[in-house]
Amino acid sequence: MTLRISPAGPGSESQPVAGQPVRPPRSLVLHADDLGFNPAVNRGIIDSFAQGLLTSTSVLANGPAVPHALALWNELELRRRHRLLPSDGYRRLLRDPWLPFDLGVHLNLTQGRPLTDGYPEELLDRQGRFPGVFPLFWRSLARPRRSIATAVEAELQAQVELLLDHGVALGHLNGHQYIECLPLVAEIVPRLANRYSLRNVRVAWEPGLTRQLLAEGRALGWGLAQVKRLFAFRWRLQASREGLLFPRCYFGTAHAGGITLPVVDRFLQSAAG
The missing domain is CATH 3.20.20.370 (Glycoside hydrolase/deacetylase)
Structure with a gap:
């Protein structure tokens, strides 16, 4: 499903500013x-x-x-x-x-x-x-x-x-x-x-994963996540070639059981980059 909740929260539809690019609306799947x-x-x-x-x-x-x-x-x-x-x-x-x-x-x-x-x-x-x-x-x-x-x-x-x-x-x-x-x-x-x-x-190809895990001091988790990321990148290319649909960003490959509000906030900041 194309979803759903704007990360910026209610009332985020601001008017275009002269000289600045207009970002398309984004959606969030939980x-x-x-x-x-x-x-x-x-x-x-x-x-x-x-x-x-x-x-x-x-x-x-x-x-x-x-x-x-x-x-x-x-x-x-x-x-x-x-x-x-x-x-x-x-x-x-x-x-x-x-x-x-x-x-x-x-x-x-x-x-x-x-x-x-x-x-x-x-x-x-x-x-x-x-x-x-x-x-x-x-x-x-x-x-x-x-x-x-x-x-x-x-x-x-x-x-x-x-x-x-x-x-x-x-x-x-x-x-x-x-x-x-x-x-x-x-x-x-x-x-x-x-x-x-x-x-x-x-497609579990996760932007900002290296920065996120190193900031948390999780070197071992970072190493395992990089292996996942490599195979996810190959799957991303194949899914694109096949015309399959998937979100532009994905988060959570290395945080099962530990997705707290601060972690979600960092995820959303990475997605905005």
Whole structure:
């Protein structure tokens, strides 16, 4: 969804000043992944729509709490349509358009069990579960057999179709733990986007990341984030070539669980640069 809340706040539409370029209006998406992970995560995300300013989320289709998540989502949408959310007043102050909240699919190859039978054993752990992001990363960097790529695409397709079969109106695609940036998955996502008319994707290429992390004294986090940033940049180029849609700026690759108001403020300052 093209969203939503102007970072400058209400009343920010100033008149043009002679000799200065006029900036186009900007929008802000506030997003949370992992809907369906467990009931506590589900409630936290839904409460962030109802009580806060969240505008977007994505469903972990193989998550154990997907039925619970979709029931809460349907209730949230009913309350939104009848303007019964506690956050309605704040959203009006910020001139957030009265639009449906955005729900996407959170493609997953790193946690839980696959939805499809016959998923490649080399991409599973000994218990038959997805192996985690680092094993997937290293195994996927090797040139996979065509049968592996075919099986991965079938699994991701099954995750999309599970939600469609539940009547979910999907608005975007993204990947759990940024798997959409891995070359193997990056080749598949555009085909899914075209097949299911889901042209909005996430590109987790983050401006100002080096300055942000070094200012926080997080040298190790900076190093890991640079690896993510490299693969995200390659995915950005591919998504552009494929004509997919994504926001100009993205923030949060290195701040999971630690996005505070001061961090958001620094994010917005970087986006304005």
